Amino acid sequence: MKEDFLLNMGSDGVTDRLKRLSDLFVYQTRDFYRNNGLDIEPNWHMIFRLLQEREKMTVTEIAEAIHHSHPAVIKLINKMKAKGYIDSVQDTEDLRKYYLSLSAKAIQELPKLERYWAALSEALMDLMGNHLRLLEELREVEERFEEMGFNQRAEKILNTNRLPDSPSE
Amino acid sequence: MKEDFLLNMGSDGVTDRLKRLSDLFVYQTRDFYRNNGLDIEPNWHMIFRLLQEREKMTVTEIAEAIHHSHPAVIKLINKMKAKGYIDSVQDTEDLRKYYLSLSAKAIQELPKLERYWAALSEALMDLMGNHLRLLEELREVEERFEEMGFNQRAEKILNTNRLPDSPSE
DNA sequence: ACAATTTACGTAACCAGATACATATATTGA
DNA sequence: TCAATATATGTATCTGGTTACGTAAATTGT
Numbered sequence: 001m002k003e004d005f006l007l008n009m010g011s012d013g014v015t016d017r018l019k020r021l022s023d024l025f026v027y028q029t030r031d032f033y034r035n036n037g038l039d040i041e042p043n044w045h046m047i048f049r050l051l052q053e054r055e056k057m058t059v060t061e062i063a064e065a066i067h068h069s070h071p072a073v074i075k076l077i078n079k080m081k082a083k084g085y086i087d088s089v090q091d092t093e094d095l096r097k098y099y100l101s102l103s104a105k106a107i108q109e110l111p112k113l114e115r116y117w118a119a120l121s122e123a124l125m126d127l128m129g130n131h132l133r134l135l136e137e138l139r140e141v142e143e144r145f146e147e148m149g150f151n152q153r154a155e156k157i158l159n160t161n162r163l164p165d166s167p168s169e
Numbered sequence: 170m171k172e173d174f175l176l177n178m179g180s181d182g183v184t185d186r187l188k189r190l191s192d193l194f195v196y197q198t199r200d201f202y203r204n205n206g207l208d209i210e211p212n213w214h215m216i217f218r219l220l221q222e223r224e225k226m227t228v229t230e231i232a233e234a235i236h237h238s239h240p241a242v243i244k245l246i247n248k249m250k251a252k253g254y255i256d257s258v259q260d261t262e263d264l265r266k267y268y269l270s271l272s273a274k275a276i277q278e279l280p281k282l283e284r285y286w287a288a289l290s291e292a293l294m295d296l297m298g299n300h301l302r303l304l305e306e307l308r309e310v311e312e313r314f315e316e317m318g319f320n321q322r323a324e325k326i327l328n329t330n331r332l333p334d335s336p337s338e
Numbered sequence: 339a340c341a342a343t344t345t346a347c348g349t350a351a352c353c354a355g356a357t358a359c360a361t362a363t364a365t366t367g368a
Numbered sequence: 369t370c371a372a373t374a375t376a377t378g379t380a381t382c383t384g385g386t387t388a389c390g391t392a393a394a395t396t397g398t
Contacts, residue, residue: 005234011293015194022187028320065174096346123322124180134306151197153292265363265376
C-alpha cells in the first residue's frame with residue numbers, strides 16, 4: 001500500500017481524487033472493451049442510452065441532457081459516426097438542426113453490448129460496496145453547486161475574510 | 170433546474186459525474202486565480218504542498234506520491250519551471266536524477282497564495298456541506314480499487330454470468 | 339420588410355490525463 | 369569486467385474536457 005499524498009491534503013485533495021478515480025474507470029473500461037473485442041469507447045455508453053430512450057436528438061439537446069459543452073458532444077458524435085453507430089438527418093423545417101439517432105448497425109449490436117454493460121454495471125456496484133452512498137454524496141454537492149458556484153463562494157469568503165482582517169500589504 | 174440524464178443512469182453515470190464535478194472545480198478555480206491576478210494553475214497547489222513538506226523530490230517520487238504517471242508530472246513541472254516557481258538540480262551521484270524544489274520566487278509568494286488557498290478551502294467545505302462524507306465514500310472506493318481493479322471485477326463477473334447462462338450466439 | 343439578435347453547428351487552441359517508445363545512466367550477475 | 373537488466377527522465381500520440389470565435393439559418397421587433 002503506497003503512500004498517497006492527496007489523502008494528507010484532506011478536502012483540498014478532493015478535486016484531483018475525483019478526476020483520478022474517474023480516469024481509472026475510463027481507462028479500465030476501455031481495456032475491458034478491447035479485451036472483449038468491442039470497438040467502442042467508454043463515454044459512448046451514455047449516448048447509446050440516451051438515443052435508445054429518445055430516438056432522435058440534436059447536438060444541442062444531447063449537450064443539455066448530459067450537461068456538457070456542445071463541442072464536446074460534436075467530437076464524441078463524430079467518432080461514433082466514423083464507426084457507423086450514428087445516423088444524422090437534417091431537419092426539413094429548421095436547416096440548422098441535424099437529428100441524430102442510432103444506426104441500424106448500432107441497434108443490431110445492442111443485445112451484445114448489453115451483456116458487457118451489465119457486467120460493468122455489476123462490477124461498479126461491487127466496487128461501491130453495493131450501496132449508493134457515493135452517488136448520494138455526489139448529488140448533494142451537485143445540488144449545492146447549482147445554488148452557487150465554487151467560484152462565487154470562494155470570492156465571497158475572500159471578501160469577508162479581508163474586511164475584518166488586516167488591510168495590510 | 171435542467172434535466173440531467175446522468176442521474177437517470179444511476180451508478181452507470183458515476184464515472185462521468187465524477188469527472189464533470191472535478192472539471193467544474195478545476196475551471197472555476199482557474200477563474201478564481203485569474204480574477205485575483207494569480208499566475209498559477211489549479212493543479213499546482215498539490216505540488217506546492219508536497220515540496221513545502223519534502224523540500225526536494227525527483228519527478229518519479231512526485232509521481233508516486235500523488236499516484237499519477239511520470240509524464241503527467243513532467244508536463245506539470247515544466248510549466249511551473251517556465252513561470253519560475255521550480256528549481257531543478259542534478260544529483261551529483263546519480264546523474265539520471267534531478268531534485269526539484271520550490272524557487273525563491275515561489276517561497277516568497279507563498280504567504281500571498283496561502284490566503285487564496287484558505288478561501289478556496291473554505292468554499293470547498295461549504296460546498297461539501299461542512300462534513301467529509303464524500304471524502305469517506307471516495308476513500309472506500311479507492312481502497313476496494315486497490316484490492317482488485319474495475320477491469321478484473323468486470324471480467325470475473327462476465328465469466329460467471331456466461332457459464333450458467335446460454336452458450337448461444 | 340429588413341436590420342438586429344438569437345440559435346445551432348462547427349473549428350481552433352488550450353488544459354490535463356494516459357500509454358508506448360526512446361535515451362542515458364546505474365545496477366546486477368555470470 | 370562486461371553484457372543484460374532496471375531505473376529516471378523525456379517525447380509522441382491518443383483520450384477527454386473547456387472557452388473563444390466563426391458562419392448559416394431562424395426569429396424578433398420596429
